[in-house]
Amino acid sequence: MNSAQEVRQRFGIIGSSGLLDRALTKAMMVAPTDISVLVTGESGVGKESIPRIIHQLSHRKHKPYIAVNCGAIPEGTIDSELFGHEKGSFTGATGVRKGYFEEADGGTIFLDEVGELPLSTQVRLLRVLETGEFIKVGSSKIQKTDVRIVAATNLNMVEAVEKNRFREDLYYRLNTVEIHLPPLRERPEDVHLLFRKFAQDFAEKYKLPAVRLDSDAVDALSDYRWPGNIRQLRNLVEQLSVLETERSVSRTTLEHYLPQIGAPGLPMALNRNGGQGGADFASEREILYKILFDMRNDLNDLKQLTHELMKNGVGEHFQDDHKGLITRIYEEDAPNNSALLPVPTPRNVYRETVEVIEESDDYSEIDEVLSLEQNEIDMIRRSLEKHRGKRKEAAQELGISERTLYRKIKHYGL
Numbered sequence: 001m002n003s004a005q006e007v008r009q010r011f012g013i014i015g016s017s018g019l020l021d022r023a024l025t026k027a028m029m030v031a032p033t034d035i036s037v038l039v040t041g042e043s044g045v046g047k048e049s050i051p052r053i054i055h056q057l058s059h060r061k062h063k064p065y066i067a068v069n070c071g072a073i074p075e076g077t078i079d080s081e082l083f084g085h086e087k088g089s090f091t092g093a094t095g096v097r098k099g100y101f102e103e104a105d106g107g108t109i110f111l112d113e114v115g116e117l118p119l120s121t122q123v124r125l126l127r128v129l130e131t132g133e134f135i136k137v138g139s140s141k142i143q144k145t146d147v148r149i150v151a152a153t154n155l156n157m158v159e160a161v162e163k164n165r166f167r168e169d170l171y172y173r174l175n176t177v178e179i180h181l182p183p184l185r186e187r188p189e190d191v192h193l194l195f196r197k198f199a200q201d202f203a204e205k206y207k208l209p210a211v212r213l214d215s216d217a218v219d220a221l222s223d224y225r226w227p228g229n230i231r232q233l234r235n236l237v238e239q240l241s242v243l244e245t246e247r248s249v250s251r252t253t254l255e256h257y258l259p260q261i262g263a264p265g266l267p268m269a270l271n272r273n274g275g276q277g278g279a280d281f282a283s284e285r286e287i288l289y290k291i292l293f294d295m296r297n298d299l300n301d302l303k304q305l306t307h308e309l310m311k312n313g314v315g316e317h318f319q320d321d322h323k324g325l326i327t328r329i330y331e332e333d334a335p336n337n338s339a340l341l342p343v344p345t346p347r348n349v350y351r352e353t354v355e356v357i358e359e360s361d362d363y364s365e366i367d368e369v370l371s372l373e374q375n376e377i378d379m380i381r382r383s384l385e386k387h388r389g390k391r392k393e394a395a396q397e398l399g400i401s402e403r404t405l406y407r408k409i410k411h412y413g414l
Contacts, residue, residue, distance in 0.1 A: 004020075004021040004024040004025050004028070007024045007027070007028060007053060008024065011049065011052065011053055011056075013049060014190065014193050014194050014197050015187060015189075015190035015193060015194070016189060016190065016193070017182065017186070017187040017189060017190050019182035019186055019187060020181070020182065020187060020190070023050065023179050023180065023181050023182070024053070026177070026179045027050050027053045027054050027057075027179055028053075028057060030054065030177050030179075031053070031054045031055075031056075031057035031058045032057070032058060032059065033058075034148050035176045035177055036129060036148075036149050036150070036151070036173060036174050036175075036176045036177075037050075037051075037054060037149075037150045037151070037176065037177050037178075037179060038114075038150075038151050038152070038153070038157075038174045038175040038176075038177070038178045038179070039051065039150065039151070039152040039153075039178075039179050039180075039181065040152070040153060040154070040157075040178060040179070040180045040181070041152075041154065041180055041181035041182070041183065042154055042183045042229055043154045043228070043229065043231070044184075044228045044229030044230055044231035044232060045181040045182070045183055045184065045229045045230060046181060046229075046230050047112070047152040047154075047181055048067065048110070048112065048152070050150070050152070050179055050181065051065075051067070051108065051110035051150040051152070052065070052110075054108070054148075054150055055107070055108040055110075055148075055150075058108070058148065060106060060107050060108055060148055063104075063105075063106040063107030063108070064103060064104045064105075064106070064107035064108075065104075065107055065108050065110070066100050066103060066104045066107070066108075066109050066110070067109075067110040067112060068081070068082070068100055068109060068110065068111055068112065069112045069113055070111055070112060070113045070114055070116050070117050071112075071113035071116035072113075075118045078117070078118065078121050079120070079121055079124060079137050080093075080097065080099065080137050081099060081100060082099050082100050082101055082121065082124070082125075083099040083101055083102075083124060083134045083135065083136055083137060084096070084097050084098045084099030084101075084102055084136040084137070085097050085099075085136055085137035085138050085139075086136055086137070086138035086139045087138075088138065089136075089137045089138020089139070090137070090138065093137075093138065099134075099136065101128060101134055101145045101147055102134075102143065102145060104145075104147050105145050105146055105147065106146050106147075107147065107148070108147070108148045108149075108150060109147050109148070109149055109150070110150050110151075110152070111125075111149060111150070111151040111152070112151075112152050113152070113153060113154075114151035114152065114153050114174065115153040115154075115155035115157060115160055115165075115166060117166075119165075119167065122166065122167045122170050123167070125149075125170060126167065126169060126170045126173060128145065128147070128149075129149065129170070129173045129174070130173070132144055132145055132146060132147075133145075149174070151174045157171055157175070183226065183229055184226040184229045184230055184232075184233065185224075185225045185226050188222040188223070189222075191221050191222050191224075191226075191233065192213065192218050192221070192222065194230060194233055194234075195213060195221065195233065195237055196210075196212075198233065198234050198237035198238070199211050199212065199237050199240075199241065202237060202238050202241035202242075203241065206241060206242060208241060208242075209247050210241075210247070211237070211240045211241050211244060211247050211248075211249050212247060212248055212249065213248075213249050214248055214249065214250050214251075216250060216251040217249050217250055217251045217253070217254055219251075220251045220254055220261050221233075221254065221261075224258060224260070224261055225260075236257055236258065239257060240253075240257070376408075376412075377412050377414065379398070380394070380398070380405070380408060380409065380412070380414060381414060383397050383398055384409075384414070391405055391406060391409070
């Protein structure tokens, strides 16, 4: 094999992404050797294809290839599954059993979800990698095996090592060469190719005409983030093939199966593995807390100003005379908060400050007000009451999206 294109053709890999070609090229380069390989990537990206390519392009291709899902084997039996056991070594061991490492001698073992291995099994696996030796459960006899190990995981292995869930020495033994498969959202040019391939497969399977996408639907799927990657896309095509009577799929049709496609674009925070996290809500809340703290720090000035206004009346001179204070409170002290809370009008400052003072004449009580979370609840409730329950207008006033506001309303039970 001389190119990634030849590998794609031989093994039925769909896609033309440069990131995918890089992973395939790496697999071709390490295949003739016996070094261990760690395949990483999110769930659903097709990591199981890389070990097969490596095995078929290696000198071991005529020997056994065994794939083991480490996360699917109970902890109490995984040592027996991998290394075998002697008769009577535990309850139910009625005979001698060969393990996968003995069965695959001379070939390749693919350890999928290797990050799920128990620590005790990790010790045994490390010995196989270092010396090629293992001992069956219930035996004292050392056996030799010549096995090439390819492992895969969707976990952040560095984090697992830091939290003592995975042995550091084993991690570096497995990770001699790392091959990373990109998520589907980083391969938008491949989405339509994969859709057409799956559509044809299901058309043959269910004896139906193949579904196809119109131009808007192609753009919608290319822009979608695909948290479930290729597995999610395949499931979508199967649903469309079976449930839709029309063979032409529009963007509107896709919105019934992927509601997020119809939602407005929102900022999205990712965790270290690339998955969507809850950081977007947390960051908004931190901004809100900062505003509340800044407002509280200036409450003495506002209180004094309000008493003066109550005594002398509110005239048109208010904005000019006190513009500096308002600007300092809402713009200079929190320059990045305009996206969350709009700068209020002078009369709103007056009205809301009077409400705070009426609720408590003693400023020391305000210092001990409800929790910051309660302050957030109060602001949302006040905005909803002001706009008579209209979420769109309340969200605009708060400076957040309607979807985020809906999530907060649901979270707080408002």
